[in-house]
Amino acid sequence: MxxxxxxxxxxxxxxxxxxxxxxxxxxxxxxxxxxxxxxxxxxxxxxxxxxxxxxxxxxxxxxxxxxxxxxxxxxxxxxxxxxxxxxxxxxxxxxxxxxxxxxxxxxxxxxxxxxxxxxxxxxxxxxxxxxxxxxxxxxxxxxxxxxxxxxxxxxxxxxxxxxxxxxxxxxxxxxxxxxxxxxxxxxxxxxxxxxxxxxxxxxxxxxxxxxxxxxxxxxxxxxxxxxxxxxxxxxxxxxxxxxxxxDPRYKQAYLDAREEDILLIKSPVGLPGRAIRNVFADRVMSGERIAPERCRGCIKGCRPTEIPYCITEALIRAVKGDRENGLLFCGADAWKxxxxxxxxxxxxxxxx
CATH class of the missing domain: 3.20.20.70 (Aldolase class I)
Known part of the structure; x- marks a missing residue:
């Protein structure tokens, strides 16, 4: 082709x-x-x-x-x-x-x-x-x-x-x-x-x-x-x-992912997203609230005192290489x- x-x-x-x-x-x-x-x-x-x-x-x-x-x-x-x-x-x-x-x-x-x-x-x-x-x-x-x-x-x-x-x-x-x-x-x-x-x-x-x-x-x-x-x-x-x-550790998380590790997680503003399962995802999926450190005004409609976690903080942790405490967004075939x-x-x- x-x-x-x-x-x-x-x-x-x-x-x-x-x-x-x-x-x-x-x-x-x-x-x-x-x-x-x-x-x-x-x-x-x-x-x-x-x-x-x-x-x-x-x-x-x-x-x-x-x-x-x-x-x-x-x-x-x-x-x-x-x-x-x-x-x-x-x-x-x-x-x-x-x-x-x-x-x-x-x-x-x-x-x-x-x-x-x-x-x-x-x-x-x-x-x-x-x-x-x-x-x-x-x-x-x-x-x-x-x-x-x-x-x-x-x-x-x-x-x-x-x-x-x-x-x-x-x-x-x-x-x-x-x-x-x-x-x-x-x-x-x-x-x-x-x-x-x-x-x-x-x-x-x-x-x-x-x-x-x-x-x-x-x-x-x-x-x-x-x-x-x-x-x-x-x-x-x-x-x-x-x-x-x-970060290379972010990329390695994709390489290590199995098909069963790809899950759907709810964004703080209510939208569904697809991500790789890790400690962070398990905490969020269990209903635990991870309080934001500070608000950087990223998303319209976000209420910092009510959200389950701060998506900015979660994504930054991930891209900097913290693969267990960050949000690892991915497509459905990331495990491949x-x-x-x-x-x-x-x-x-x-x-x-």
Whole structure:
């Protein structure tokens, strides 16, 4: 299977693959730059991206905005002329500020999920940055396409579909995730793509569709293209690479994971997520409350005095290498990882 290059406006992907955004700190400039250098699109996660900045605890937003610039510059240095952008969650506090910073910095694209990015075009108005919502169902795709068309007289530059086998926060209920039927979801993907094609015809503009979620090998990548996707998105496969920005102990947790170690855990804001079982996950699943050390204002709607744990603290502990006391988000096939690879090897394995 040798897939042709993908054109998104003035952006050219030599290989039709997007690297999924992984926060906190898993997909920064190192990984994103390597994927871009391999011909794909590298995504830097903006989620608490400034966690290594000296003033992160006291000046969180400014630290994050500053780090966005540093990481984009790092990625550009690795992949001159490559395609690099940001993954910015709608659920983040100060969402508009992060979008505007990405625009100011000259990112190639912004991918936005964890909520519907209804106002993304407003925050990026007047720029050439390519905008893409993340959706999981035909209903959510229809809502965002209709809203952008009516309010902004535009459509997404591309659209990302994340299926039930993706990692991190998921756009499904716990029941939907436990009763997942791959064939049935394949039909849902076809309906989403058909909806996108309606708006393509209406606006006379190609809207590439990127499909992600559990794409861990060439066979699953081929199925995504057979369903009608123009490109694939992979995240978990890129964790166990030399270029991934996470601590080596984080990567080793993926290599050591067994299939039965992959579980669903509830985020502090109520969304289900997929993670690797460890001491932290067992404590949370047992109903224990792990009181936050401090609030850094990461997610809208979070109530620090009521949440079972602080997701910022849990993710930072993990990415720094504390594999037992941190939250190890992952995709459904994380247990299949057997060795540390290079980004180029992963791209070639998935796309041929």
């Amino acid at each position: 040798k897939q042709k290059e993908l054109q998104i406006g003035n952006l050219t992907l030599r290989r039709p693959i997007f690297q999924g955004g992984m926060g906190v700190g898993v997909s920064l400039g190192g990984l994103a730059g390597a994927v871009a250098a391999a011909g794909g699109a590298g995504a830097i996660s903006a989620a608490q991206i400034g966690f290594r900045e000296p003033d992160f605890d006291t000046n969180t937003v400014e630290a994050n905005l500053r780090a966005m610039g540093k990481e984009l510059q790092k990625a550009r240095g690795r992949a001159e002329g490559g395609v690099v952008g940001f993954n910015i969650m709608v659920a983040m506090q100060h969402y508009a500020d992060y979008v505007k910073q990405a625009v100011k910095l000259g990112a190639d694209f912004i991918v936005s999920g964890a909520g519907l990015p209804v106002d993304l075009p407003e925050y990026a108005a007047g720029s050439n940055v390519k905008l893409a919502p993340i959706v999981s169902t035909e209903k959510s795709a229809g809502v965002i396409l209709k809203y952008w068309a009516r309010k902004f007289e535009r459509v997404p530059d591309f659209l990302v579909i994340e299926g039930p086998k993706a990692g991190g926060h998921l756009g499904f209920t716990g029941e939907q995730l436990t009763s997942f039927d791959e064939a049935a979801y394949g039909e849902e993907v076809k309906r989403i793509i058909a909806k996108v094609r309606e708006y393509e015809a209406r606006f006379q503009k190609k809207i590439p569709v990127v499909l992600g979620g559990g794409i861990s090998g060439m066979e699953k990548a081929a199925r995504a293209f057979a369903l009608g996707a123009d490109a694939i998105q992979a995240a978990t496969r890129f964790v166990t690479t030399e270029e991934c920005d996470a 990882a057997e060795r540390i690879e290079t980004v180029q090897q992963v791209v070639d394995d998935l796309l041929g």
